[in-house]
Amino acid sequence: MNASLADLERLAITTRRRVIELSYSSKSGHIGSSLSCVDLLVALYERFLRLDPAQPAWPERDRFIMSKGHACTPYYVSLSRRGFIPAETLAEYGVEGGVLGHHPHKNVDFGIELSTGSLGHGLSVGAGIAFGAKLAGKSFRTVVMMSDGEQDEGAVWEAACFARHHALDQLLAVVDFNKMQALGDCNEIMDLEPLDARYRAAGWGVRRIDGHSMPQIVDALHAFPFEAGRPSVIIADTVKGKGVSFMEGSLLWHYRCPDPREYEAALAELKDA
């Protein structure tokens, strides 16, 4: 939990490399959505979430829900680094008969609190967990990472209203706002802007940051909860495919997995600092 900013930035590069490797070996897609949330996940797992891999079901642990379950590879990598998912299990990602599939399946021993893959469930479940903690007088935090396309789902806004009404100030939502969803640009499909103002109008404490700036991410996490008696949300402006030039801002990389040439080219761009 004492990683320096430079450590976190290095770790983000390592994580991106691992994301590319896992996608390549398993021939799975969703690389763009995975690369956009790497910095956020690294900061959350290395500097924020109170977890204990020696006792994964520790009742006082912070709860993290990866509601954008399609971006599972950086999530698995982060859990592996924190000591939850064994390296050999991670290496079998996407293998037939394996335990780690292309969307997370609930496994508390691995630090996976909820099966996800259908968007728009995580914030409601997270609100329920935070509500349960509040009713029981417990102090652990609940963090939910969502995608931008996920904000289209009505259930997200039902959860937002519930969390504000019940003053769930130990609930943190993080929106990976990479501006693209499955069939195109968010602003062409369902314009979400101004997303920060929408959450503010719903009564949340809001911080809008550059989701690839480690100082800004860490600063926002330190400031949690942003306002007393209100749930908090980080709107993180990100780039789909961040870190690999030919994947950045490209819808194709929502689906494609790299061929051998692209694989080498991607890794060449992600040199350890």
Add this chain to the structure above:
Amino acid sequence: MRSAIVRTCASLAREGVDLHFLTADLGFKVLDPFREPFPERFTNAGVAESNMISVAAGLAMTGKRPICYSMVPFLFFRAFEHVRLDVVAPRLPVVLVGVGGGLSYGHEGMSHHAIEDVAIARSLPGLTVLCPGDPVEAEAALRYAMQLDGPSFIRLGQNNDPVLHQEAPADIRLPLPIRRGRGEVVVFALGHMLATVTEAAASLQEQGVSVDVFSLPCVKPFPVESVRQLTTKAKVVVTVEEHSVIGGLGTAMLEALHGSSYSGRFVKIGLPDEYCTTHGTPKWLRTHYGIGAADIAARIKELAS
């Protein structure tokens, strides 16, 4: 089958049908053959299935013929009450096209699988439920659904299913023959399992076991009389589906045979009453669950002997 559906949508639009296609932000590239020529008839409603279904109901109330497209779990399970209350109960002519029936989205996991949809769909009053077995049936199913004066659900697999029919079926509501034998061992396949069953039947033929194979694309309304006629000489009736053994084709078949003169053996081959917790391609998962072509052939051979 997805491509056949999209192609048929374009044909129907050219033929003057006032259709409107809605997707919940799925169908990358596969929808382009419709979206590009008919942008004014195409709406991406975003990742907001419940809203999409009720918007389609509203469109139908203005005389449009809406087609809603997504993966089965999101289209049908997530938006279920919107389907039930806004589309099915008022008998609106909305066509729900769900991709990824059964285990078609293999590696994506149980959130993307649909093993209970046929059971639920069959229980909705007035909903026509179609599970085409190949691209030819898919086109016929959509054409039939689009001329209905009520709601329908078309369940598809993934894509790249082989073409198994030489020509368009005369009536998609009836069991469709794929292979005729002596009428003693009759196998009915649901939806995209048709290819797997056909493969099993070919291997049985090589082993000297003759079977009749029918696709049964219309599970509701169920072709009770046709099924009874086709099984009059039968000693063994088998249903095969990539769906829970509860409530799907096998259950519908039992209901149809109950009260008939059929006195032979009946076996339903399908998925167990459990959610998938392992990962693999659809073909790998079928073998895992004992519903691959070799498993089906072995079961039938044992029954027929």
